[in-house]
Amino acid sequence: MSENIQNLRDYFARIVRMGETVATLFWDQQTYMPVGAAHARAEQISVMSELIHQMRTNDTAYNLLVKAEAEAGSLDPDSDDARLVALTRKHYDRMTKLPSEFVAELSRQQALGHEVWVAARKENDFAKFAPTLERIFELTRQKAEYFGYKDHIYSALLDEYETDTTYTDVVNVFTEMKPYAVSLAHAIAGSKNPVDASPISGDFDIAKQRELTLKVVEKLGFDFHCGRQDEAAHPFCNNASRYDVRLTTRFDRKYMAQALYASLHEAGHGMYEQGSPERFEGTVLAGGTSLGVHESQSRMWENLVGRSRNFCKWVFPIVKEYLPQMENTTAEGFYRAVNKVEPSFIRVEADEVTYNLHILLRFEIECGLLNGEIAFKDVPEVWNAKMQEYLGITPSTDSEGCLQDVHWSEGLIGYFPTYTLGNLISAQMFHKLRTAHPNLDAEIEQGNFTSVLGWLRENVHGYGAKFFPREVVLKATGEPLNSKYYVDYLNNKFSDIYSL
C-alpha cells in the first residue's frame, strides 16, 4: 500500500474505533442503562459525535484525503485502496456540509427524543411526543438542505441510508407493489382454506423461549464467540467491529413466534456484520453497504429461510422440545400458523403480504410532514385513516399506531423505504442462491445452512461496504433490482398456503 493511502487509513482507523465506542454506548442505552442516566448518556453521545465529526472534517482529514487521492488515481478503481479513498471522499463531502454545532444539536435531540418517545409510548399519549417530533423533523429538513438535492427533499435523506436511491425510485417501487399487495391480501381474506394460528399462541415460558432462540440462531451460523443476544423494547442489531455483534430480541409470553422470528431477523443482520472481511477491519470499508442490503439479509433469514416449509419441518421438533405446549400441532400446522396473513397494527409483526403497506403509510406521512401537508398534531389521525384505507383496520391507541416505531424519535427519517427495498432484494438474491444450490430445500430441512451462509458470505458479506447497494445487487444476482422476484415469491407461497 502506498504511504499516503496508509496514512489516510491509519487516521480514519481512530475515527472508526470511536464510532464503535458510540455504538456500544447506544446498545447500553437501549438495553441495561438505568432510566435516570438518559440525560448524561445523551451528553456523552453528543460529545463523542461532535469529536468524530470534527476529526472527519478537519484540515488533517482533508490533507490526507487529497494526498491519498493523488496516489489512488493510478490504481484499479475497483481495488480495495481505490474504493477506500473514494468512500472516504463521499463521507467527507457529506459531512463537511453539516456544521459541527448542527451535528451536536441533532445528536442531542435524537438521544432526548428516544427518552420522550419511550415515556409517550408507555403513557400512550402522542401529544407528549409531538413537540419533540416537530423539532426532529425541523432539524431533518435543515439537514437535507445542507446536503442538497435535485428532485425531492426526500432523496437527500434516503441517500444517507441507501446511496444512489431517490424519492422517485421509492415511488416507483410502491406503485408496483401496492395494487399487488392489496389484491393478494383481498384474495387471502376470501380464501376457503384459512390458516389457524392458534397453535403459536398460548402461555410460553420466557426463559425457555430465550433458550430456543439462542439455539436456533447458533445453528444458523451466528458466532456467539463474537456476539450476544439480549432484550430490547424494539429489537435491533448493533456492532462494534465484526468481533462484537450484539443482537436484541423481545419476548411475548402469549405469542412464541415473536421472539423466534425477531431473533432470526436480527441474526441475519448480525451474520452480515460478522462476514465483513478481516482486511476491512477498522476502515470505512467494514460492515454492511446499506440499510436496504442489510435488510435483505435479515428478511432472507427471517422469511425466505425461516418461514419456509422446509425450515419449519426442521425447527418444529426443536420448538416442541422447549415449548411442550406445541405437542398438539404438526410441522405443517406450525408452518401455516407462522405464515398467517392478517391485517395487523404492528409493523414488526406484520406478515409478508401486508408488510410493505405499513412502510408505504410511513413513507407518505414522512413526506407529508416534510412538505408541511400534514400538521404534527394530526399524525395519529392521519395514521389511523391510512391504516383503515390500506389494511381495513383502525388502531385504538397511539401505542399500537403512530408511537410504535423507534425510528422517528431517533431522527431516522428516510429510513423506512429501505425495509421494502430489502424485501425485494432478499427475494432476488434467494432466487439466485437457490439456482446455485439445487438441493437447498433438503439441506434446510436437515438444519444445514452452510450453503445459504456460504453463498451470502461469497456474494454479499465478503464485499463489506466496498461496493454500493446497486453494485452488490448486480454482482450477486447478475441484474439490477427487479420486483418480479418478490411478487413471484409471494404469489407461489401464498397461493399454495391459501389454495388460491
Ligand code: ZN
Ligand atoms: Zn432489520
